[in-house]
Amino acid sequence: MRVEELETPVPVVDLDVMERNLKRMQDYCDAHGIALRPHIKTHKLPRLAQRQVELGAKGITCQKLGEAEVMADAGLDDIFISYPLIGEAKAHRLAALAKRVRMRVAVDNPLALATAAQAARESGAEIGVVVEFDSGNKRTGVETVGEALALAKEIAATPGLRFDGLMTYPTSARTKTFLEEARPAFREAGLEIPMLSGGGSPGAWTVHEVAPIDEMRVGTYIYNDRAMVGAGAATLDDCAMTVWATVISRPAEGRAILDCGSKTLSSDMVAPEVGPGYGLMPDYPDAVITRVNEEHGTVDVSRCAKKPELGERVRIIPNHTCVVTNLHDEVVFARDGEVVGSWPIPARGMTR
Amino acid sequence: MRVEELETPVPVVDLDVMERNLKRMQDYCDAHGIALRPHIKTHKLPRLAQRQVELGAKGITCQKLGEAEVMADAGLDDIFISYPLIGEAKAHRLAALAKRVRMRVAVDNPLALATAAQAARESGAEIGVVVEFDSGNKRTGVETVGEALALAKEIAATPGLRFDGLMTYPTSARTKTFLEEARPAFREAGLEIPMLSGGGSPGAWTVHEVAPIDEMRVGTYIYNDRAMVGAGAATLDDCAMTVWATVISRPAEGRAILDCGSKTLSSDMVAPEVGPGYGLMPDYPDAVITRVNEEHGTVDVSRCAKKPELGERVRIIPNHTCVVTNLHDEVVFARDGEVVGSWPIPARGMTR
Numbered sequence: 001m002r003v004e005e006l007e008t009p010v011p012v013v014d015l016d017v018m019e020r021n022l023k024r025m026q027d028y029c030d031a032h033g034i035a036l037r038p039h040i041k042t043h044k045l046p047r048l049a050q051r052q053v054e055l056g057a058k059g060i061t062c063q064k065l066g067e068a069e070v071m072a073d074a075g076l077d078d079i080f081i082s083y084p085l086i087g088e089a090k091a092h093r094l095a096a097l098a099k100r101v102r103m104r105v106a107v108d109n110p111l112a113l114a115t116a117a118q119a120a121r122e123s124g125a126e127i128g129v130v131v132e133f134d135s136g137n138k139r140t141g142v143e144t145v146g147e148a149l150a151l152a153k154e155i156a157a158t159p160g161l162r163f164d165g166l167m168t169y170p171t172s173a174r175t176k177t178f179l180e181e182a183r184p185a186f187r188e189a190g191l192e193i194p195m196l197s198g199g200g201s202p203g204a205w206t207v208h209e210v211a212p213i214d215e216m217r218v219g220t221y222i223y224n225d226r227a228m229v230g231a232g233a234a235t236l237d238d239c240a241m242t243v244w245a246t247v248i249s250r251p252a253e254g255r256a257i258l259d260c261g262s263k264t265l266s267s268d269m270v271a272p273e274v275g276p277g278y279g280l281m282p283d284y285p286d287a288v289i290t291r292v293n294e295e296h297g298t299v300d301v302s303r304c305a306k307k308p309e310l311g312e313r314v315r316i317i318p319n320h321t322c323v324v325t326n327l328h329d330e331v332v333f334a335r336d337g338e339v340v341g342s343w344p345i346p347a348r349g350m351t352r
Numbered sequence: 353m354r355v356e357e358l359e360t361p362v363p364v365v366d367l368d369v370m371e372r373n374l375k376r377m378q379d380y381c382d383a384h385g386i387a388l389r390p391h392i393k394t395h396k397l398p399r400l401a402q403r404q405v406e407l408g409a410k411g412i413t414c415q416k417l418g419e420a421e422v423m424a425d426a427g428l429d430d431i432f433i434s435y436p437l438i439g440e441a442k443a444h445r446l447a448a449l450a451k452r453v454r455m456r457v458a459v460d461n462p463l464a465l466a467t468a469a470q471a472a473r474e475s476g477a478e479i480g481v482v483v484e485f486d487s488g489n490k491r492t493g494v495e496t497v498g499e500a501l502a503l504a505k506e507i508a509a510t511p512g513l514r515f516d517g518l519m520t521y522p523t524s525a526r527t528k529t530f531l532e533e534a535r536p537a538f539r540e541a542g543l544e545i546p547m548l549s550g551g552g553s554p555g556a557w558t559v560h561e562v563a564p565i566d567e568m569r570v571g572t573y574i575y576n577d578r579a580m581v582g583a584g585a586a587t588l589d590d591c592a593m594t595v596w597a598t599v600i601s602r603p604a605e606g607r608a609i610l611d612c613g614s615k616t617l618s619s620d621m622v623a624p625e626v627g628p629g630y631g632l633m634p635d636y637p638d639a640v641i642t643r644v645n646e647e648h649g650t651v652d653v654s655r656c657a658k659k660p661e662l663g664e665r666v667r668i669i670p671n672h673t674c675v676v677t678n679l680h681d682e683v684v685f686a687r688d689g690e691v692v693g694s695w696p697i698p699a700r701g702m703t704r
Contacts, residue, residue, distance in 0.1 A: 007441040009703050041646060063647045083647060084600045086611075086663055089359040108601050111663045139648055140601040140609050248436045249460050249492040257492050259438075263678055264703050267619045294393060294674060295415045295435060295703070296491055311438055311463045322646060326615055327678075329701050349681050351361050351616050351647070 001339045003332070004313050008246040009260035011324050012332045015340060017240040018048075018222055025204065025221045026056045032208040037061050037080060039199070039219030042322045044347035045331075046074030048222065059102070061199075061217045065093045066350030072101045074346075080104040082132075082167060082199070082217060084112035084140060091115045095122035104128035106167050108142050113154055113161075120160025128164040129155045130197060133182075135174040145182045152191055165193050165214070170200030175211035202231035225321035230274030236282055236317065241331075243279065243316040243324065245297065250310045254302030258314065261292040265316065266323040279316040284308055289316070353691045355684070356665050360598040361612035363676050364684045367692060369592040370400075370574060377556065377573045378407045384560040389413050389432055391551070391571030394674045396699035397683075398426030400574065411454070413551075413569045417445045418702030424453045426698075432456040434519060434551070434569060436464035436484075436492060443467045447474035456480035458519050460494050465506055465513075472512025480516040481507045482549060485534075487526040497534045504543055517545050517566070522552030527563035554583035577673035582626030588634055588669065593683075595631065595668040595676065597649065602662045606654030610666065613644040617668065618675040631668040636660055641668070 003012050029036040038052045039061040049060050049071055059078030062068040068079045084107055085094055097103050098119055107113045107129055120127045131151045134141035142148050148166065155163040166182065168175050179196055186193050198207060199217035201224075207213060220227075223241040224234040243264060249257035265279050277289040278297065284304050291298040297316075301307045308314050318324045325331065326348050333340045355364050381388040387410040392401050401412050401423055411430030414420040420431045436459055437446055449455050450471055459465045459481055472479045483503045486493035494500050500518065507515040518534065520527050531548055538545050550559060551569035553576075559565060572579075575593040576586040595616060601609035617631050629641040630649065636656050643650040649668075653659045660666050670676045677683065678700050685692045 007439070007704055084609075086598055086600050087359070108603060109662055112600070134603060138604075138607065139643075139645065139650055141603055143603060246438055248438050248464070251460060251486060251493055251495060252490075255490065257436075260703070262618070262620065262675060263701075266614070267621075267675075268614065269619075291491075293491065294678070298491055310461055323614060323619075326646070327701065328703070349615075349679065351612070351680070352359055 003244060003334045003337050003339055006244060006332060006339065008244050008313065009264045010332055011241055011243050011328055012334050013223060014240045014242070015333050015335045017238065021222055021224060021238060021240060022052060022055055025218060028205060029216055030056065034207070034213060035215045037197070037215050037217050038222070039063070039082070039217050040067060040071060040347065042219035042222050042325060044325050044345045045343060046071055046076065046346065047343070049076050050074070058215070064350050064352060065090060065097070066352050067347045068097055069093070070347040070350065072097055077101045080217070082106045082169070084108055085115050086111045087115060091118035091122065094119035094127070098123040098125040098127050104130065104164055106130050106132045107151060108132040108140050110151070110154070113151060113158070117158045117161055120158070126160055126162050128162045130164045130167045131155070132167050133178055135168040135170065135172040135178065137169060141168060145178065145185050148182060149185055149189055149191070152186065153189060156191060163191065163194070165195035165197065167197035169198070169217070170203055171198030171207050171211050171213055173210060175213070179211065201228060202233045205233060220321060223321040226280045226317050226319045227270045227274065229317070230270050239317045241318065241321045241324065243318055245314055245316060247308050247310055247312045247314060254300060256287070256299040256301050256308050258289070258297035258299060259295065260316065261294050261296045263294045263327060264324070265292055265297065265318050266320060266327060267292055268320040268323055270319045279318050281314055281316055283315060355596060355686045355689050355691055358596060358684060358691065360596050360665065361616045362684055363593055363595050363680055364686050365575060366592045366594070367685050367687045369590060373574055373576060373590060373592060374404060374407055377570060378409070380557060381568055382408065386560070386565060387567045389549070389567050389569050390574070391415070391434070391569050392419060392423060392699065394571035394574050394677060396677050396697045397695060398423055398428065398698065399695070401428050402426070410567070416702050416704060417442060417449070418704050419699045420449055421445070422699040422702065424449055429453045434458045434521070436460055437467050438463045439467060443470035443474065446471035446479070450475040450477040450479050456482065456516055458482050458484045459503060460484040460492050462503070462506070465503060465510070469510045469513055472510070478512055478514050480514045482516045482519045483507070484519050485530055487520040487522065487524040487530065489521060493520060497530065497537050500534060501537055501541055504538065505541060508543060515543065515546070517547035517549065519549035521550070521569070522555055523550030523559050523563050523565055525562060527565070531563065553580060554585045557585060572673060575673040578632045578669050578671045579622045579626065582622050591669045593670060593673045593676065595670055597666055597668060599660050599662055599664045599666060606652060608639070608651040608653045608660050610641070610649035610651060611647065612668065613646050613648045615646045615679060616676070617644055617649065617670050618672060618679060619644055620672040620675055622671045631670050633666055633668055635667060
């Protein structure tokens with residue numbers, strides 16, 4: 001079956017483009033002596049995580065325990081949860097994971113550290129812990145070397161925990177200066193920093209010029225999306241995921257309605273300088289998806305010389321491919337426009 | 353178990369508030385002689401659709417065939433798909449549904465009409481068809497009485513199809529003037545308009561003053577959300593769905609990070625005049641959820657006199673409850689803060 005014959009709306013991933021993306025990132029990391037630890041949030045598919053490891057990835061990254069559990073069930077055995085886990089329930093689940101696979105977690109506060117410590121006690125397994133610092137993103141991560149050092153000391157002093165180094169997201173100039181400040185301070189306290197983990201697909205290709213990271217956590221590079229193209233980190237030809245949709249209404253000359261809305265594309269936008277709308281229609285570069293409701297995409301086609309017709313199948317490059325994956329129970333894989341198969345996405349919806 | 357002990361993030365629905373919302377809408381419709389045909393998009397749960405019918409609803413509304421199939425499987429037997437269905441695959445699925453339950457669809461163009469006609473032929477069952485017109489929303493729906501009449505004539509002339517009337521979304525002043533224009537034009541063509549179907553929870557309570565609708569399609573009223581409160585159609589006490597989250601990081605004095613982001617709350621905003629941010633924290637009215645990434649909610653707590661602490665459980669009223677439902681495989685129901693059960697959501701993710 002050809003992809004354009006699929007019932008819509010449907011996300012379709014081109015396997016050749018995906019494979020090229022995978023290899024390119026592995027090659028980049030190999031060339032620069034960086035360990036690749038891909039983030040599975042983009043595909044949420046064990047078989048693709050396995051493919052990443054096969055190509056040379058040193059373990060994988062997950063954001064939530066639920067994702068890690070799915071991956072461990074599928075045989076992935078070296079998992080980093082780059083996220084502060086807090087509370088009894090999380091400790092139990094982390095312990096269960098640590099009993100069967102090599103686990104590492106990130107902390108930026110004492111409660112997350114205590115959760116990891118409890119998991120180590122319960123499991124009897126050693127758990128790696130990295131300290132997250134903020135490189136300017138203003139999300140999680142300690143802001144000072146002093147805070148990082150205090151946590152690192154406590155990790156090193158806690159039975160069952162192993163201080164694995166520092167992490168940040170995304171990698172920036174501040175990553176380098178933070179490390180430069182941290183090295184002597186840690187050394188003075190008798191601690192080495194075994195590793196620096198950086199992340200972020202948009203800046204991946206120039207990371208060797210930015211900061212001396214030892215490990216790269218990237219997710220989006222496997223499929224790419226409009227935001228990645230906007231960041232200059234990919235071209236449209238590198239976008240492996242396309243959403244196919246149908247024009248289900250043409251109620252006015254300048255308006256087309258697609259059968260995909262926020263339940264398919266999400267309501268994520270891209271940075272204003274990248275462009276307007278909720279996705280890019282490569283065959284209609286002058287069309288703008290101006291609004292998404294749950295099941296409707298409203299497209300302003302007034303500036304299109306040739307306009308999409310009622311009933312026509314159209315392609316959309318999503319703004320943000322990871323969230324499209326999360327919205328779907330399965331994804332279609334294709335090669336040269338021919339459908340290879342439709343695979344369930346076992347790690348979708350794992351918010352806990 | 354108390355709801356505050358649940359592992360987070362987790363959407364929780366208060367059954368008493370929900371039941372009150374259900375009854376109030378049914379009472380309103382009864383008082384004004386309007387048939388209630390609730391939209392299941394908000395809950396996506398057959399058992400709640402059944403409850404709505406039990407309370408007096410005359411059938412249900414779905415947006416996609418996949419939702420209708422789940423509902424039909426559960427015994428719901430009068431289903432309106434208020435959405436243009438186009439193409440062979442949709443026709444086959446509509447035919448299969450029409451063989452076992454009473455089906456009605458909406459059309460605003462000849463291809464959707466042809467799809468309904470094909471389904472009627474294939475199934476041998478009569479399918480009700482309404483013509484959608486635009487009351488100013490600028491999404492689907494014909495813009496002129498002439499177009500509506502042309503479609504209605506074709507419906508009436510097509511074997512297996514039954515012209516059921518007109519529909520629009522949402523109900524507005526234009527709904528009334530369109531009907532006033534349409535009645536004589538249709539009559540002249542030998543057609544009565546059997547029914548006018550209007551919709552939209554935000555304007556539901558005043559619809560009797562706005563336009564003489566015969567049927568009301570509303571979804572959000574069952575749970576309510578911040579957008580409904582903003583529209584004046586509900587109070588915070590009427591919001592049956594709450595998302596419980598945990599403060600997983602407090603990296604700076606003015607910043608708290610929650611373990612819920614766009615994978616839990618979606619990235620849907622409310623109208624600027626309703627307020628900023630990606631949800632409302634009722635216990636911290638001065639907090640603003642300024643950013644959501646997939647798994648992080650960044651909260652500006654700088655203006656809070658008392659600030660949420662690391663590890664604290666917090667409540668969030670989502671901006672848009674329907675999309676929260678769609679993001680989750682299951683939802684917890686509670687009464688007086690005590691967990692009643694966690695139910696899978698079988699019609700979530702039904703984009704086709």
